[in-house]
Structure formats: C-alpha cells, structure tokens
Amino acid sequence: MIEIRLHGRxxxxxxxxxxxxxxxxxxxxxxxQAFPSFGPERRGAPVQAxxxxxxxxxxxxxxxxxxDVVLVLDASLPKIVKVTAGLKEGGIVILNSSHxxxxxxxxxxxxxxRLAMVDATKIALEELGLPITNTTMLGAFIKATGLxxxxxxxxxLRERFGRLAEKNIKAFHRALEETKxxx
Amino acid sequence: xxxxxxxxxxxAVADAVAQCRVDVIxxxxxxxxxxxxxxxxxxxxxxxxxxxxIPVESEHAALSACIGAAATGARTFTSTSAQGLLFMYENIFxxxxxxxxxxxxxxxxxxxxxxxxxxxxxxxxxxRDSGWIQTFAENGQEAVDLVYHAYKVAEKCLLPxxxxxxxxxxxxxxxxxxxxxxxxxxxxxxxxxxKYKLDPKKPITIGAIGxxxxxxxxxxxxxxxxxxxxxxxxxxxxEFERLFGRKYxxxxxxxxxxxxxxxxxMGSLAETAMNAVNEMRKKGKKVGLIRFRLWRPFPxxxxxxxxxxxxxxxxxxxxVSHCSTGGPVGIEVRSALYQSNKRPKVxxxxxxxxxxxxxxxxxxxxxxxxxxxxxxxxxFSYQIYGVKE
Numbered sequence: 265m266i267e268i269r270l271h272g273r274x275x276x277x278x279x280x281x282x283x284x285x286x287x288x289x290x291x292x293x294x295x296x297q298a299f300p301s302f303g304p305e306r307r308g309a310p311v312q313a314x315x316x317x318x319x320x321x322x323x324x325x326x327x328x329x330x331x332d333v334v335l336v337l338d339a340s341l342p343k344i345v346k347v348t349a350g351l352k353e354g355g356i357v358i359l360n361s362s363h364x365x366x367x368x369x370x371x372x373x374x375x376x377x378r379l380a381m382v383d384a385t386k387i388a389l390e391e392l393g394l395p396i397t398n399t400t401m402l403g404a405f406i407k408a409t410g411l412x413x414x415x416x417x418x419x420x421l422r423e424r425f426g427r428l429a430e431k432n433i434k435a436f437h438r439a440l441e442e443t444k445x446x447x
Numbered sequence: 448x449x450x451x452x453x454x455x456x457x458x459a460v461a462d463a464v465a466q467c468r469v470d471v472i473x474x475x476x477x478x479x480x481x482x483x484x485x486x487x488x489x490x491x492x493x494x495x496x497x498x499x500x501i502p503v504e505s506e507h508a509a510l511s512a513c514i515g516a517a518a519t520g521a522r523t524f525t526s527t528s529a530q531g532l533l534f535m536y537e538n539i540f541x542x543x544x545x546x547x548x549x550x551x552x553x554x555x556x557x558x559x560x561x562x563x564x565x566x567x568x569x570x571x572x573x574x575r576d577s578g579w580i581q582t583f584a585e586n587g588q589e590a591v592d593l594v595y596h597a598y599k600v601a602e603k604c605l606l607p608x609x610x611x612x613x614x615x616x617x618x619x620x621x622x623x624x625x626x627x628x629x630x631x632x633x634x635x636x637x638x639x640x641x642k643y644k645l646d647p648k649k650p651i652t653i654g655a656i657g658x659x660x661x662x663x664x665x666x667x668x669x670x671x672x673x674x675x676x677x678x679x680x681x682x683x684x685x686e687f688e689r690l691f692g693r694k695y696x697x698x699x700x701x702x703x704x705x706x707x708x709x710x711x712x713m714g715s716l717a718e719t720a721m722n723a724v725n726e727m728r729k730k731g732k733k734v735g736l737i738r739f740r741l742w743r744p745f746p747x748x749x750x751x752x753x754x755x756x757x758x759x760x761x762x763x764x765x766x767v768s769h770c771s772t773g774g775p776v777g778i779e780v781r782s783a784l785y786q787s788n789k790r791p792k793v794x795x796x797x798x799x800x801x802x803x804x805x806x807x808x809x810x811x812x813x814x815x816x817x818x819x820x821x822x823x824x825x826x827f828s829y830q831i832y833g834v835k836e
Binding site: 282283286287290291295296297298299300302303322323324325326327329420 | 715
C-alpha cells in the first residue's frame with residue numbers, strides 16, 4: 265500500500281487532487297482511498313489531503329503519518345510547513361517549484377532523499393490562465409511514481425471537469441513531460 | 448450485476464437512497480451529513496429522482512415531515528448528525544411508537560459542547576432506547592448496502608431504521624463501491640404498501656392519547672415488534688446475499704475462533720483494529736475482534752456465540768455515559784454476560800471521541816491492557832483512553 269500526503273492552500277484544489285488520484289486508481293482496477301484533513305476549510309491557509317493506493321482491499325481508517333509520497337501544490341509552502349515530516353525512508357517529495365534542485369533541497373532543510381520538481385504554476389498560467397496547480401501536479405505525480413496510468417487519470421479528469429477537462433488534461437500532459445526527477 | 452465506481456461515500460449513499468425510489472425526502476443540512484442531502488436535492492432538482500424534497504427550517508420539522516409523509520404510506524428518507532439528531536429528539540420516539548417505516552442515515556458526530564464537527568457515537572447513543580432499529584456501517588460499501596436493507600426491514604416490520612456511518616472517516620472518503628443495477632434494487636425492494644395509513648377516503652386515527660389503561664400495552668407491543676424484527680433483519684440480509692452476493696450478519700467477527708482476548712468496537716474503526724489484531728498475532732498473542740453491525744435489537748445470541756472462549760474482553764466505546772458503570776456498549780455487554788454463563792473479564796475503554804485518531808498502536812496498547820486485566824483487576828469500571836495529562 266502506498267500512502268500519499270498532499271499539501272496545498274485552502275481553495276487550490278488539493279482535496280480534488282487527492283480524489284482524482286483515488287478515482288484514477290480505482291478506474292484502473294486498484295483499491296484506493298482519498299480523504300481531506302477533516303475540519304473547517306479556510307481559503308489560503310495551509311491544508312492537507314490524503315490518498316492511499318493498493319493492489320488489495322484497504323482496511324484502515326487511520327490518518328496518514330508516514331507517507332511514501334508527498335505532493336506539494338504551492339511553491340511557497342515549504343517555507344512555512346515541514347512538508348517532509350514523517351516521510352518514509354525511500355519516499356519521494358514532488359514539488360511545484362521554479363527554483364533549482366540545490367535551492368529546493370536547502371528550502372527543505374537539507375533534504376537528501378528523492379525529489380521531483382516541475383514549475384506547475386507556470387504551466388497552469390499558460391494552459392489554464394490561472395495559478396491553480398492541482399491538475400498540473402497530477403502529471404508530476406504520475407511521472408514521479410508511475411502509480412497510475414495516464415489514460416485513467418485523463419478519464420478521471422474528464423469525469424470531473426466536463427467542458428473544462430481538455431485544458432486541464434493539456435496542463436497535466438505538460439507536467440508529465442516537464443517534471444524532473446532527482447535521486 | 449452492478450458497477451464498481453469511485454465515489455465519495457456520501458454521494459454513493461444518496462444514490463442508493465434514490466435507487467430505493469423514495470417518495471419524500473426532508474432534511475436540514477448539518478456537517479458531516481451535508482453531502483448526502485445536497486446530492487439528493489440535486490437529483491430531485493435535475494429530474495433524476497421523482498421525489499418530493501421538503502426543505503425545512505429545522506431537524507425537528509424534517510422528522511415531523513417524514514412522520515406525516517410516512518403515515519400516508521410514502522417511502523421517506525431523512526439524514527442528520529449530532530445537534531440535528533438532538534433537535535429531532537421528541538419526534539424520534541414518536542416515529543417508532545407510531546410504527547412508521549422511516550429510514551434515517553446518521554453521519555455520526557460528537558455532541559457539543561465544546562463545539563465539534565468530528566466523529567464519535569455520542570449522537571446515536573442518545574436514541575439507544577427509542578425503539579428504532581439501529582445498524583452501523585464499517586465502510587462505504589456497507590453504508591450503501593445497509594440503506595437498501597434498511598428500507599426492506601423498515602417496511603416489513605413497520606419500524607424506523609437508523610443507519611449509522613462515521614462522519615468524515617466514512618462519509619467524506621472516496622473509495623471503490625459496487626453500485627447494484629436498478630433492476631436488482633427493485634427486485635429486492637417492492638413498492639411500499641401500508642395496510643393502515645392516513646387516507647381521507649378511509650379515515651383512521653394515528654397517534655391518539657394512550658391512557659393508563661393502554662399505554663403499558665402500547666409499549667409492550669413496540670417492544671415485541673422490535674424483538675420480532677430480528678428475524679426479519681437476518682432474513683433480509685440472507686435475501687440480500689442471494690441477490691447482491693455480499694454477506695452480512697448481525698455480529699461480525701475477525702479471528703475470534705481461537706482468541707483468548709477479544710475486542711468489541713462498532714463502526715469504521717474496526718478496520719483499523721483489524722490491523723492491530725494482525726500485529727498482535729504476529730507477536731504470538733491470540734486476539735480477535737467483534738463488531739456489532741446490528742445494535743438494536745441487541746443481537747444477544749450472536750454476541751454470546753461470537754465470544755468463543757475468551758478470557759478477557761476489551762469493549763471500546765465511542766461515547767461517554769457520564770458516571771454510569773461504563774460506556775453505552777460496555778454497559779450493554781456486561782449486562783448481556785450476566786445473563787449467560789460466560790464470564791470473561793471486561794475492560795471498558797472510551798476512545799476516539801470527536802475524531803481523535805485511534806491508531807493501530809493505540810489498539811495494540813488496549814489489547815495489552817486487556818491482557819494485564821486478566822491477572823490484575825482494573826481499578827475502574829470504565830476509563831477514557833488517551834487523555835492528555
């Protein structure tokens with residue numbers, strides 16, 4: 265079972281991202297859960313969402329304390345939230361960032377583990393006209409983890425966004441190509 | 448044969464209610480029940496569900512509307528949580544005493560104060576003695592399946608049914624769910640035909656005064672009806688299994704066959720507790736798990752059978768019954784054991800209040816505490832677990 269923690273800000277669609285990861289995995293025939301960090305939602309405040317993917321039935325209702333994957337939607341978050349907290353050994357941090365690998369590792373407090381990065385804000389602005397990175401970062405997620413086939417994510421995006429889906433799918437594909445993986 | 452979908456449990460529950468072809472829905476939105484009734488309102492608004500959605504000013508009115516509608520022979524649905532359930536309170540007892548087959552989904556949430564929107568079982572435990580049939584779901588699939596079952600049972604027994612699912616922990620999770628085909632639901636659930644109902648062409652009185660000469664008999668009649676519902680509940684699950692292929696029974700067990708220490712818990716945390724059972728067994732400790740799916744009528748014989756030969760039992764309550772002899776489930780279990788020859792030690796812990804996470808490690812610690820209680824009698828009849836000092 266793979267456990268995923270998403271960091272975003274309220275209103276950026278982090279919960280939607282977690283849900284889309286689960287939906288795509290379930291469409292692919294896997295088992296999955298997605299859930300928000302339960303509580304009042306505050307626009308702009310740092311928020312988390314969670315997902316689990318497994319080849320067998322998932323039977324747990326615990327929160328996620330030791331994720332295998334951390335997905336960070338907002339480039340400014342690592343400065344104020346310890347996004348690597350509890351990350352499993354061998355786990356990966358997937359970040360939206362325009363900085364260099366060295367700068368990001370410093371920002372993450374000297375993080376030495378596996379890292380994937382993409383300038384999702386730039387892609388989202390170009391493709392969607394909005395700095396909303398939740399669907400773009402799904403491309404980075406798939407490139408970095410290979411946990412879900414892109415076609416099932418496209419299906420999930422179409423289901424969710426209807427006429428807005430194509431733009432989001434384009435942003436998603438650009439991230440699939442542009443995401444760089446280190447270590 | 449149905450379709451495997453990826454859905455938020457609340458949405459799936461609402462879809463299941465729609466598949467039951469309800470006639471009347473009346474509810475007042477409250478977290479974490481909101482998504483259920485919002486989705487039903489959407490289905491009615493879009494013309495996908497041919498039902499009357501009665502928006503009301505309060506939960507008191509919501510259940511009142513359901514009572515009125517059910518008395519005319521309509522299939523009704525409502526849903527609530529915590530304070531909403533308390534606001535319904537006087538009508539809860541009326542619905543069961545008038546023998547109305549209303550189905551209510553309770554997205555279980557803690558009662559204020561302090562204000563809390565998170566999950567425990569303190570809301571539903573307030574209606575423990577109300578004469579409603581009460582079931583508890585462990586996951587999304589079960590929540591959906593218990594909805595179909597609830598209508599089947601309610602309408603055969605002429606009793607209201609409350610289906611409980613944990614707020615957020617189940618209601619707000621996206622997970623895979625098998626949604627059955629409409630034809631199958633229709634086969635399982637024929638249209639409601641009530642013998643006695645409010646009909647201007649054939650007037651009757653429902654809810655007349657119960658003078659001292661008949662009140663006792665009326666209460667006895669409700670008690671007998673609820674007792675007799677047990678058989679209907681079990682039969683309805685058997686029929687469900689034949690049609691839908693998923694098996695349900697009043698009490699669920701996990702690795703109890705050779706267990707020396709058992710744990711009882713209701714609702715979705717049983718899934719986490721199962722992992723603790725597996726971990727304990729890796730350490731050579733023979734532990735097992737019992738979960739009540741059916742809470743009212745209390746499944747006495749199933750419970751005693753499930754016990755096997757345990758030396759000690761840990762009852763994990765999700766609600767406080769202040770300064771009584773235990774949590775609501777703990778009290779029930781001890782009382783049930785007193786009527787049998789089985790006498791395992793009972794350790795009653797209260798955990799997971801207001802959504803406080805109960806982890807695998809927590810459950811393992813509870814098992815260890817229960818082992819200790821075999822040789823060393825605890826100094827308490829119940830304890831609130833995990834209180835920060």
